[in-house]
Amino acid sequence: MLWALFVFALLGETMNDPLAEAESRFQALTSYRVTVRLSAEGSxxxxxxxxxxxxxxxxxxxxxxxxxxxxxxxxxxxxxxxWPFGLNHLPRLNLAPDNPLVRGPHGIRVDQSDVGVLLESLRERQARGSLAPLGRGEIAARPVAGFEIRGGTGGNPPGTHYYRVWLAQDSRFPLRVERFGTGGRLLETVDMADVEIDMPFPERFFTP
Incomplete structure (x- = not known):
């Protein structure tokens, strides 16, 4: 009985915390693919x-x-x-994930670039700051719910004051993350479209 109450309480907490629910959904999936568009100020x-x-x-x-x-x-x-020029072309390089040649914006490592790491980072900022709902809307014809994360500045890229994240209402998969600076200036937007979850990949897709 006590175990059932604990599970019920945990589920209730997750349902009331959209980022916790999004993280839980990520932990349950096996795979995903998405088209990412990164737009940053001045880049x-x-x-x-x-x-x-x-x-x-x-x-x-x-x-x-x-x-x-x-x-x-x-x-x-x-x-x-x-493969700088495609899978069927030389040269082919073999690098460590912390090599500057394969690090993304703000030094993001390839091995730490998935949605699970993103959600974990947003949850850490939420724990140090606050989260407020922005209401519902649509992104690429998909219903979304938006949330704003303020405070928790530790670990943010320089100049960051707050984030806005838009989660798909059905899957809680993040479809847009926006980073804002002083005076509400939009510094960066990451859009994720054509999301597919739990699809099989062809044999050797990751080991060509």
């Missing part, structure tokens, strides 16, 4: 296809600004294979 837009399979396989195919570039992270070897 060229990045567009890429992102593929993820547990326990941590990651494949990134760049569309812009480096068309043809492919990165694959192997969680068994903890190495990143890089």
């Amino acid at each position: 060229e837009q990045h567009v890429l296809r992102y593929f993820y399979r547990k326990p941590g396989w990651i494949r990134i195919e760049f569309i812009r600004p480096h068309p043809g570039l492919v990165l694959i992270y192997n969680p068994d070897t903890r190495r990143v294979r890089v």
